[in-house]
Amino acid sequence: MAIDLQQVSKIDVQPGELPQSMAAWVIREERQGEPKDAFQVEEIEVPEPGAFEVIVRVMAAGVNYNNVWAALGKPVSVMKYGDHPEFGHHIGGSDASGYVWKVGPGVTRWKPGDEVVVHCNQASYEDPEVHGLDPMAAPSQRIWGYETTWGSFAQFTKVQAQQLLPKPKALSWEEAASYGLVYFTAYRMLITRCNLQAGQRVLIWGAAGGLGVFATQLCAAAGAHCVGVVSSPEKGELVERLGAVGFIDRGEFAGMMRKGGESPAEEKARFLASREFSKRVSEMLGDAPDIVFEHVGQATFPTSVYTVKPFGKVVICAGTTGFNLDFDVRYLWMKQKEIVGSHFANAYECMKANELIESGQIKPVLWRTMGFDGVAQAHQLMLENKHLGKISILVGADSEGQGRTAEGGGAIHAEVGG
Numbered sequence: 001m002a003i004d005l006q007q008v009s010k011i012d013v014q015p016g017e018l019p020q021s022m023a024a025w026v027i028r029e030e031r032q033g034e035p036k037d038a039f040q041v042e043e044i045e046v047p048e049p050g051a052f053e054v055i056v057r058v059m060a061a062g063v064n065y066n067n068v069w070a071a072l073g074k075p076v077s078v079m080k081y082g083d084h085p086e087f088g089h090h091i092g093g094s095d096a097s098g099y100v101w102k103v104g105p106g107v108t109r110w111k112p113g114d115e116v117v118v119h120c121n122q123a124s125y126e127d128p129e130v131h132g133l134d135p136m137a138a139p140s141q142r143i144w145g146y147e148t149t150w151g152s153f154a155q156f157t158k159v160q161a162q163q164l165l166p167k168p169k170a171l172s173w174e175e176a177a178s179y180g181l182v183y184f185t186a187y188r189m190l191i192t193r194c195n196l197q198a199g200q201r202v203l204i205w206g207a208a209g210g211l212g213v214f215a216t217q218l219c220a221a222a223g224a225h226c227v228g229v230v231s232s233p234e235k236g237e238l239v240e241r242l243g244a245v246g247f248i249d250r251g252e253f254a255g256m257m258r259k260g261g262e263s264p265a266e267e268k269a270r271f272l273a274s275r276e277f278s279k280r281v282s283e284m285l286g287d288a289p290d291i292v293f294e295h296v297g298q299a300t301f302p303t304s305v306y307t308v309k310p311f312g313k314v315v316i317c318a319g320t321t322g323f324n325l326d327f328d329v330r331y332l333w334m335k336q337k338e339i340v341g342s343h344f345a346n347a348y349e350c351m352k353a354n355e356l357i358e359s360g361q362i363k364p365v366l367w368r369t370m371g372f373d374g375v376a377q378a379h380q381l382m383l384e385n386k387h388l389g390k391i392s393i394l395v396g397a398d399s400e401g402q403g404r405t406a407e408g409g410g411a412i413h414a415e416v417g418g
């Protein structure tokens, strides 16, 4: 049956009932490749919720880089992980806003009709780490809509009940779907892993990007001082608007970037550029940063280790420019600096972070909203680096601006970001 993409906002079942099938954007192993080819709309049977599971009707979905990797099948094919072997398809999407539609056995906290946003961490309740350490440490830990199928690029999604959070009332569906994955990651990096304190100084790479806009706002909300690194004055303006004391255009210090395989003479020149950059950071912040917020990886890591102050922390959650980091370790041990790894967030951190959105202290930053027909295109834009910030996809909502049930500031709609 051909699926009319203009009709996905219409369903003919009431909360508590599921239709037989739904429209979903699906990646299959045999067509992995560029998102424009890998993503195709298919009619898929709607799953029933298992114990402690919930089926959510997706009103809007958020786009993240993880499903560019899922499309490409690189660096690994997701089809080997989580519940993929059982179902043989990948329905991506790790951010969503919507309605609780049907709850599985054991769910008491949520009922059909509740308005929710979804955090993307899953783990088995049978793993001891979930109960005494941190779900992020559990062997069963998976990112929903990346390492699992039944993500948010479909009319209905299947999640664990612990993934649900109340939807902030002043946000539209597309605003509410835009922030979870990157914001909750930035929250754990700064608040939990670095114990961010008022008065501390922070350097943020990619400060106008998905993670960066939230790292910047968290610093401002905590009374910390941050400088953001960006690649254009327009992005710098956004970062200042979000509360940074200032920005540095990385184009001015292009020589500091590690490319890999530098000769001794090239490395010396690179180091001198790093040193100039560090001086600029200290001048702007009044001292060297206590924390450097890292996700760029290979290109910037030597500069991060050098720039952070003695006993300071470089906190890192990604290596976008390369995973093999090499740096002069003398600057680490002689000055007793720390490197701190971080990955997404646990349910409690997501809840606390979401409260700051509800109270308007932290705001989503949204670049563009597309219709359900835009899922492949949105990921293709990301692959080609033509996106400029967070993209949301309308699924159950048939136009922008729906879903607000209270007065409030809403999101920042920015022309820059990514």
Ligand SMILES: NC(=O)c1ccc[n+]([C@@H]2O[C@H](COP(=O)([O-])OP(=O)(O)OC[C@H]3O[C@@H](n4cnc5c(N)ncnc54)[C@H](OP(=O)(O)O)[C@@H]3O)[C@@H](O)[C@H]2O)c1
Residues within 6 Å of the ligand: 065, 066, 181, 182, 185, 205, 206, 207, 208, 209, 210, 211, 212, 229, 230, 231, 232, 235, 250, 295, 296, 299, 300, 317, 318, 319, 320, 321, 342, 343, 344, 389, 417, 418
């Ligand atoms: N582990 C986790 O839980 C987790 C969670 C979220 C994201 N991530 C990962 O974190 C990375 C960033 O995610 P995002 O959503 O923030 O992406 P994004 O929106 O594309 O932002 C990344 C920013 O990094 C900057 N950047 C890119 N190349 C750079 C370079 N060579 N040198 C310095 N800066 C550079 C860019 O800013 P300028 O061009 O303005 O400098 C860009 O805005 C991705 O690899 C993503 O997969 C990991």
